[in-house]
Amino acid sequence: MQLTRLVYVSNHGGITENTLEHILAQSRHNNARDGLSGLLIVGEEDFLQWLEGGKTAVAQCFMRIMQDVRHRHIHVLLAGPIETRLCGQSSMQLAETSKLDGDLAARHDIAGAFDPDALSEETIEAMCRDVLSASQV
Ligand SMILES: Cc1cc2nc3c(=O)[nH]c(=O)nc-3n(C[C@H](O)[C@H](O)[C@H](O)COP(=O)(O)O)c2cc1C
Known part of the structure; x- marks a missing residue:
């Protein structure tokens, strides 16, 4: 299996804890099923998501994410093969910048x-890497 990572930023323009919980529950369920792991950094206005796993699974997941109305102006920062996972077994680690050091x-x-x-x-x-080690649960 070719391990791949995809990192994007998008704008949520303000998000409620409820919506965030829903996104996380959905992501963790689907990602565990699809062998994906990742990190979702939630800022005051923006998301940054690191997604990694098999090439096809990452692409299919990102196609769903792109169509999601809960964020806009998606901008891909990185996409391509990787040797090892950064996020290990975490199907979607959450880090809210307001709660970070x-x-x-x-x-x-x-x-x-x-x-x-x-x-x-x-x-x-x-x-x-820094955010993951600071927010690991
Ligand atoms: C910021 C953000 C990150 C998301 N991350 C994931 C993800 O990692 N995995 C996933 O399956 N869905 C993720 N979603 C949800 C998808 O956009 C989509 O709603 C979901 O995959 C549909 O799943 P379903 O077919 O089970 O309803 C994310 C949505 C947002 C707004």
Whole structure:
């Protein structure tokens, strides 16, 4: 199986805890079924999601995500093969920037809106690693 990752940002423009819980429950259920793992970073205005797994499963999941009206202006940051998973067994780890350590959020510039142009491959990976280790449950 070719392991693949896909990372995107999108805009939610303000989200309720209820909606977020629903998205997470749905994601965890589907991703466990499809062998996917990932991380969802929720900022004040934006989502950043890291999704990894088999190439076909990632593509099918992303096609569903793209059609979801709960976010808009999807912008793919990274897509391509990887050697190992970053998120391990976590079908979808959640990290809300408002609940993260302030230094960590400020260091990665994710305290407010996310700026896709400021996010290079290296900074995205470093940020996701940091956020994962800070929010592991
Ligand atoms: C920010 C965001 C992230 C999402 N992440 C996932 C995901 O990782 N896996 C998934 O199956 N659905 C995810 N969804 C939900 C999908 O867009 C879609 O509603 C869902 O896959 C449909 O599942 P169903 O066919 O079981 O109803 C996400 C939605 C949003 C708004």
